Amino acid sequence: MATPPPPQHHGPHSWQHQPPWHTGPYVPHQPPGPYTSLTPEQGAYGCRVCGALPVADTTVHGHQGMIVLMRFLSRKGPFCRDCGLAVVRDMSAKTLWQGWWGPLSLFITPVTLLTNLGPWGRLRRLGPPAGGAMPPLDPGKPLWRRPPALAGLVPLLAVLLAFPALLLTGLLAGVDSGPRELAVGTCVQDADRFRTEKLVVEGCDSALAKYRITKRLDTPGATCAEGELISVSERSLEAAPLCLAPWR
Structure with a gap:
């Protein structure tokens, strides 16, 4: 009975005797770049947009009125200072000109804008973002410098001034300029x-x-x-x- 020939060695670094455990897909080596994926610490505790620290775990709200229907919007953190302010300003600006178009939305929109004051204050107290996997969002212009938001302030002021105006009108209507005493000629x-x-x-x-x-x-x-x-x-x-x- 013939015996098989012994294996041939082609050198000290031959791969002929390596165990076949390298069976996964080939992943080419990528050189490190300026932007990489989030680290476990950043993904768990950092800003959900850029991964930077420090952060505030808060939720920003928005509202859209559509005559009969309406939409309640929200974006949950954590956010760093710059990303959070960008989200607050963007959602508040859209709410100011999209949130009034409905009977109930006239009352829901001011409440939504007031609830964003809490996240806005917490985000402003944070320090500059650092250690992020990508640049933070640009906060952009404040609300008072955005034309759509300024246009939306008109209904807001009308709603806020409606109650004092009605109260004043009622008081003036109850005042009669005529005489109050039972005098001759009245x-x-x-x-x-x-x-x-x-x-x-x-x-x-x-x-x-x-x-x-x-x-x-x-x-x-x-x-x-x-x-x-x-x-x-x-x-x-x-x-x-x-x-x-x-x-x-």
Whole structure:
């Protein structure tokens, strides 16, 4: 029986006897470049955009109103200072001009913008980003220097000023420039409706004015004219009776 020939050695560094464990796909060697993937520490604790430190673990919110429908947007950190400010300014600027188009969105949009003040304050207190795998985002212009955001401030100011304006209007509407005292020559509401004779002054041009005070019976023997009513004020028992002539 013939025996197989012994293996041939081609040199001390021959690969003929290497075990066949190198069976994975071939990955070419890449020289180190300026930007590489995130390290485990950066991926777990660094900025989710650039991997830099220090960071603030916060969430930025946005809102879009679409007449009937609406969208609630959010981007969760952690963010470094520059990336976080860029996200806050971008989402707040879009909310300022996209968030008003709907009945409920008129109230949701101001609340959304106010909730972003918390992340904005936390991000501003961070130090400069360092150690990132890529450059941080450019924060860009502040909101007050962005034309779309400035246009969106008009509805915001209208909503914020609506309640004080309505309150002031109600107060002014309740103030009558006409006389308040039951003086001779003033008009009052229908005395028949007030069983306690508590007369209410009305302007003589008002539809509620039914009687006009013609005389105050404050002298002995004074009487009202024929067809006039006599009213005694309940404010004071010592007050003189009044003569009321039909006004309409």
